[in-house]
Amino acid sequence: MQIGWIQLRDFRNYRTLSWSPSPKLNVLTGPNAQGKTNLLEALGFLLTGRSFRTSHLAEVPFWGTAAVAVTGELHRLDGTVTVRRALERLENGAWRSEGAGCSWARAVAFGWHDVEILNGVPALRRNFLDGVAARLYPSHRAALVRFRQILARRNSVLQRGGADAAAQLGPWDEQFAAVGMELVDRRRRATAALQTEISRIYPCLAGECHKIELSYRCSVGEAAEPAALFAALERHRREELRRGQTIVGPHRDDVLVELDGADARVFGSRGQQRLLALALRLAELLPITEATGTSPVLLLDDALSELDPSVRDNVLREIEAAEQVFLTTPEPLPVAAGGRWAIHAGGLAAA
Numbered sequence: 001m002q003i004g005w006i007q008l009r010d011f012r013n014y015r016t017l018s019w020s021p022s023p024k025l026n027v028l029t030g031p032n033a034q035g036k037t038n039l040l041e042a043l044g045f046l047l048t049g050r051s052f053r054t055s056h057l058a059e060v061p062f063w064g065t066a067a068v069a070v071t072g073e074l075h076r077l078d079g080t081v082t083v084r085r086a087l088e089r090l091e092n093g094a095w096r097s098e099g100a101g102c103s104w105a106r107a108v109a110f111g112w113h114d115v116e117i118l119n120g121v122p123a124l125r126r127n128f129l130d131g132v133a134a135r136l137y138p139s140h141r142a143a144l145v146r147f148r149q150i151l152a153r154r155n156s157v158l159q160r161g162g163a164d165a166a167a168q169l170g171p172w173d174e175q176f177a178a179v180g181m182e183l184v185d186r187r188r189r190a191t192a193a194l195q196t197e198i199s200r201i202y203p204c205l206a207g208e209c210h211k212i213e214l215s216y217r218c219s220v221g222e223a224a225e226p227a228a229l230f231a232a233l234e235r236h237r238r239e240e241l242r243r244g245q246t247i248v249g250p251h252r253d254d255v256l257v258e259l260d261g262a263d264a265r266v267f268g269s270r271g272q273q274r275l276l277a278l279a280l281r282l283a284e285l286l287p288i289t290e291a292t293g294t295s296p297v298l299l300l301d302d303a304l305s306e307l308d309p310s311v312r313d314n315v316l317r318e319i320e321a322a323e324q325v326f327l328t329t330p331e332p333l334p335v336a337a338g339g340r341w342a343i344h345a346g347g348l349a350a351a
């Protein structure tokens with residue numbers, strides 16, 4: 001799929017912008033703090049109605065304004081859709097996101113903070129995997145919201161304690177096990193889809209042979225049935241009541257990333273971790289294309305920094321195969337195809 005054109009009003013440091021990008025590679029260049037990442041964020045917002053940078057919508061409107069509008073046209077082989085999105089400030093000061101999306105629009109975004117998928121806490125790997133699963137299986141996000149509600153209810157019963165706590169947990173446990181294993185199943189499938197692709201992509205980017213192994217580490221081992229999670233809750237009941245929190249379930253799971261048999265989190269160099277993070281994002285492209293029937297838009301923020309010149313060339317070669325790509329860099333790049341754009345103070349011009 002491709003973004004044919006986009007218009008912004010009061011999105012971050014863009015007062016107004018009207019832009020028709022190249023259908024292939026777009027290189028966005030400019031000094032620091034001019035609006036390169038903001039523009040990627042706006043493209044992602046058009047496609048998904050979300051920011052890949054923040055969950056606080058109030059950060060997005062140009063300072064002091066009461067509304068944001070993002071409109072654009074999306075193309076794929078069998079049609080064109082105009083998408084209109086808006087953020088509006090309510091009387092109580094909260095921000096509301098408005099507008100209908102497009103069922104096949106997907107964005108895969110990479111930013112410098114993605115290295116934390118490799119070297120950060122397990123919650124960041126779970127979030128990453130939930131993002132992939134949500135792009136592959138649209139019901140995943142709703143199940144995740146439901147799971148978090150059940151987890152919060154269960155935790156409040158555990159915190160209150162008391163003689164009837166075990167009886168009160170009963171109905172929550174059943175739902176927790178059912179929705180929890182639904183999440184685990186999709187996360188495992190997402191991991192398997194990424195595994196196939198990253199095994200090819202990482203060696204291509206690194207320019208040498210490497211073995212990458214992704215394994216989903218689940219608190220109920222290999223089990224796939226809700227009954228296994230239900231039984232684990234029963235086994236840990238006394239400990240959970242003592243600690244006042246749920247200690248087994250998908251909110252405690254992790255993904256192990258091994259590079260040539262060693263845990264990349266512990267033994268990977270910073271460059272390797274960064275390249276693995278980029279490879280994980282690129283590994284999403286094919287599974288998403290197969291699931292939605294059209295390839296996602298790729299938003300790469302500063303994806304080439306800290307990489308060797310030969311690895312940079314490999315990355316550029318790899319992304320040539322993608323459909324529409326937006327790549328920010330502080331310095332101009334010697335790329336032949338696509339569009340080159342200069343970003344300055346919330347404005348854009350052909351470079």
Ligand SMILES: Nc1ncnc2c1ncn2[C@@H]1O[C@H](COP(=O)(O)OP(=O)(O)OP(=O)(O)O)[C@@H](O)[C@H]1O
Nearest residue numbers: 012013032033034035036037038059060061062063
């Ligand atoms: N809501 C907002 N309203 C107005 N300006 C904002 C808002 N949010 C951020 N900015 C400003 O936008 C500017 C550009 O930010 P952006 O992160 O896009 O820069 P960049 O070009 O990616 O820079 P770098 O090369 O350092 O990554 C910053 O100066 C920031 O203060």
Ligand SMILES: [Mg+2]
Nearest residue numbers: 036037038301
């Ligand atoms: Mg930036």
